[in-house]
Amino acid sequence: MKRTPLALAAILVVVLAAGPWLPQWAMFIVTVAFARGLVALGLMLLLRAGLVSFGQALYFCLGAYAAGALGRFLGVSDIVLEMLAGGAVAALAAFVLGFLLARYRGIFFGLLSLALSMILYGLLVKNEALGSTDGFNILRSTLFGIRPSADWVRYAVMATAAVVAVGAALVVDRYLQTPLGRLAPAIKDNEIRVEYMGASARYAVHVKYVIAAALAGIGGALAATTVGHIDPDMAYWTTSGEFIFIAILGGTSNVIAPFAAALLYGLIHTTAYDLSPNTWQMSLGIALLLLIVFLPQGLFGRFGWR
């Protein structure tokens, strides 16, 4: 399993070195893939324990709005601060909500998480100060006080995204090798036995839930910075659906898989949506169905550990 850190380092080097030569649209897709990949990475943590969150968009959206609020109300536009704020706000919300959610499993967990994300959606849509359904724009990014020129902004964001994503993947990879991280498949299989071994399944789930939320919050801030705009749709159920799809597409065996799947998803989405916007959900649904039935391990399920 030492291959994974090496692979991650290689990816980072490639992105940083080759970045300046990429066209703007390619940098955009790569950066968005990192953002979505972070959310899917968090979902992966939960999936390994048998929990499917249908509402990760809640934290994605909180992260985005936190980043946006930094700019709108405090005039801060630093990418790193935005991501920190996004992650922190999301983690805090998850810490509180986790006291309720960590007690549930299976369908209850899934649908409760959906309900919570739709509540946020409902609250944002009615909120005038944050632009209601229109949302608002985010300030142009700066990095550690430097304001990159128009040509270099995309690269700066992508490079920061790469560093953060690789860092997060390394952290999660290490976490999955600790006793608490290893508990996930056990919780999924037999929670009673976990309790009788002397561990608290609820505590483990709560921790994973907070980590997953923090990752989603960072991803949300990153996505907001890249796209340049924030609106309540980021909390809508369809957004959560995308993340679930990416997580299942990637499989739960390896920390690189969520990012690879996110990139693949991004590429397909751009092409298919342009071709026929009214059949996109259907294509997603069919693909999800086929994945579940024929490829439950995901595309990259054979690489890595169980």
Add this chain to the structure above:
Amino acid sequence: MDQLLAVVVDGVIYSAWLFIAALGLTLIYGVMKIVNVTHGSFYALGAYAGASLTGFWLARGYPAALSYVVLFVAAVLATLVFAPAIERGILRFMYAKDEVVILLITYALFLILEDVIKLIWGVNPYFIAEPYALLGSFEVAGMAYPTYNLLLVALAIVFGGGLAWFLTGTRNGKLLRAVIHDPEVSRAMGVNVGRFYLVTFTFGSLLAALAGSYTAPTVSVVPGLGVEIIVLSFAVVVIGGLGSLPGAALGAVIVGIVRSLSVHYLPQVELFVIYFVMAMVLALRPRGLFSLEEPRKI
């Protein structure tokens, strides 16, 4: 006092609508042990079918009084086209899988149906007000209420009562209760469990479609109608206890009254308060108010 009466009347009407909408979800869960996300799709299908068929009917100059029947027929047709096909064609092969996997499958089906609806009916809103306007209004304590809403209450009573009678009074109903308790044993005793699943799924979806169809005259039918219903029905059913008929009724009443109070006194927190109540109920009784017995595990 008048305000309170208004809250109660509003609450009862909303509860009736919620009950019809959630009944199918709890029935399907109780019998098949699956949370059916396509429930929202059938609600939308019913709404679209009802609106378009009624619109067609009225445009042809047929009697508006019969439009209530048209709404019913539309829901039945919409259900019969899709429900058996989904159950026999896809779900039937999935029952052995994990409950969350089945949830994901019905979720995928929901995604597909959302676009199927768009392909059939387009994205423009449908608006069909005649059946609603035709019945006029009645007065309660100086406030005017559309009589149409009483129709919803009547339907809720008919469906709830009918289902209760079916489960306790008829032979098939009792067989269904056996299947609810233990499909394996029922199968071993010669009950055609597969057929019960098909009928249950179809009937449960029909209830959702009827809820959608009879709601169509009161709203603008647009894409995305199904999502809100899933989330609300789930709240109702969870509060009452998954799989429980009286639970669905109680859950509907609780949510209805709570929402009515919120709408009258503090509208901004409407959706929030419903989920807050759900969270509170779950915190105290994790399996809902009328939950089924939990079997001994160790």
Add this chain to the structure above:
Amino acid sequence: MAVILNARGLCKSFGAVSAAAEVNAAIERDSVVGLIGTNGAGKTTFINMITGYLKPDRGTIEFEGRDITLLEPREITRLGICRSFQIPQLYGSLSVFDNMMVAFGVVLANAHRGGFFSRGHPLVPGFEVPAEEAAERLLERFGLAEYRDRNAQVLPGGVRKLLDIALAMVARPRILLLDEPTSGVSAAEKFGIMQMVLDGVRAEGVTVLFVEHDMEVVGRFAQRVLAFYDGRIIADAAPQVALADPEVKRYVVGRHA
């Protein structure tokens, strides 16, 4: 001998069913106690109460002088009481070795070893070797080495039981509760398995309570017998005495046994 576990006045009912009615039992350290009784007599309820899965309606349970009546299963496990189950509770999708590694992981985590920032292979408390080696040792001791890489859910019945018990031993308990350790095992194997289990366990000075329906196994391995009926203990004596008791014969063993 010192009393390691003391149950006093335990009462538990489920609606009209009385699963425990004033149950008293003082278990001595290092002893091997057999619990017998017909189905529904209250044996598993007794074990469930000791391990915290159920809370008694009335009564107390003391372990090494400490009141554990209201503690949660995981707390009781950490204090030193472990159990195996009537239906083996395993992690079905994991291999036998991975099942053990999960158990060792929990033990390490509870001892604050092997966390996020640790390096190398932390030593398991009580075994003083890394987890992988401790797991291999335990698998050897219970005759499970040949099944090391097989998935838990495809194991034959007797092997599942042994794994269930091996998992209970990971935390080095001072009391081990075995719920029907030889049920589902063929008659020829029963004695062998029971012997292997007790050998593997007694070497560490563990007090054992086991629920058993086979009176020959009880007669051979128990030092003391508690007979349950209708939620009460109707006999508490050495096997020869208890099994000959007329009430026990009537309600548990059968008159013509």
